[in-house]
Amino acid sequence: AQSVAQPEDQVNVAEGNPLTVKCTYSVSGNPYLFWYVQYPNRGLQFLLKYITGDNLVKGSYGFEAEFNKSQTSFHLKKPSALVSDSALYFCAVRDNSGNTPLVFGKGTRLSVIA
Amino acid sequence: EAGVAQSPRYKIIEKRQSVAFWCNPISGHATLYWYQQILGQGPKLLIQFQNNGVVDDSQLPKDRFSAERLKGVDSTLKIQPAKLEDSAVYLCASSLGGPGNQPQHFGDGTRLSIL
Numbered sequence: 001a002q003s004v005a006q007p008e009d010q011v012n013v014a015e016g017n018p019l020t021v022k023c024t025y026s027v028s029g030n031p032y033l034f035w036y037v038q039y040p041n042r043g044l045q046f047l048l049k050y051i052t053g054d055n056l057v058k059g060s061y062g063f064e065a066e067f068n069k070s071q072t073s074f075h076l077k078k079p080s081a082l083v084s085d086s087a088l089y090f091c092a093v094r095d096n097s098g099n100t101p102l103v104f105g106k107g108t109r110l111s112v113i114a
Numbered sequence: 115e116a117g118v119a120q121s122p123r124y125k126i127i128e129k130r131q132s133v134a135f136w137c138n139p140i141s142g143h144a145t146l147y148w149y150q151q152i153l154g155q156g157p158k159l160l161i162q163f164q165n166n167g168v169v170d171d172s173q174l175p176k177d178r179f180s181a182e183r184l185k186g187v188d189s190t191l192k193i194q195p196a197k198l199e200d201s202a203v204y205l206c207a208s209s210l211g212g213p214g215n216q217p218q219h220f221g222d223g224t225r226l227s228i229l
Contacts, residue, residue: 004156032215043118043205043220044157051215090156094214101170102218104156 002027004093004105012111013081021076021108023091030096033074035065038088038107047089050074051096061085081112116140118221120206126227132194135224139187139208145169147218148181148191149205157205163189164211193226201228 003026013019025031032051036044048059055067065076074091091105119138127133139146144165149157160179162169166186174181178197183189193200203225207218 034217036220041222041225043207043222044218046217046219049215049217092156096214099214101159101162101173104158106154106156 002093002095002100002103004091004103006089006091006105006108008108009106010109010111012113015083015112015114016080019076019078019081019085019110019112021089021091021110023074023076023105024072025074025091025093026072027093027095031074031093032096033065033067034092034102035059035063035074035076036090036092036104038090044090047076081110083112083114086110086112118206118208118219120204120221120224122224123222124225124227126229127196128229129198130195132192133196133226134190134192135204135206135226137189137191137206137221139189139206140219142210143208143219144186144211145209145216146183146189147207147209148189149207151203151205151223153202160191196226196228198228201226 005024034049035047038044048057050057050067058064088107090107092102094102146163148160151157160174161171161181163183181191203223205223207220209216209218
């Protein structure tokens, strides 16, 4: 069965500092991996995805994520955090057969402090 | 382009009552999803449609939940009768059809409170 682990409920970072939000996954085959962000009382917004190819994926709002197959990880990163990045972040995975649902982690709340 | 539209935004009902949610996906998106997001958790898929056919409803509590997408465009999710544990945000999402690597686009959800 597919699963996603986001080991941190909360990440605090000072504005201007780099941020990392961690994600590890488990799938039976090769993964499709996604990051989404959720602001209060809003739906999830797509940030980036890994399908195949280059392990470093660049996405919206300056975010990027690094796929590491040996560690089964897909950590979200940003070189310089903004206060407006404060939100709830979800990692999600499905296997590349396309026959399984997208499975989300429980989310990590990012707080960027001015 | 217009995003995924959901209504109502908020709904409060008593247990054992019925409720319905409506979703209009992004134009041209063949795949439509309904998710349940309980406070403090990630979204959980309830049902997936491809056009007007059900692709996956394995996690839909079929004794009380039903969903339809009769014309392959908008969709309705119904709960009857509601239980206290159904209190959650119900999210609708849509995506282009294809091999499953397309991002899903979410509506703002319906927050359901059961008294």
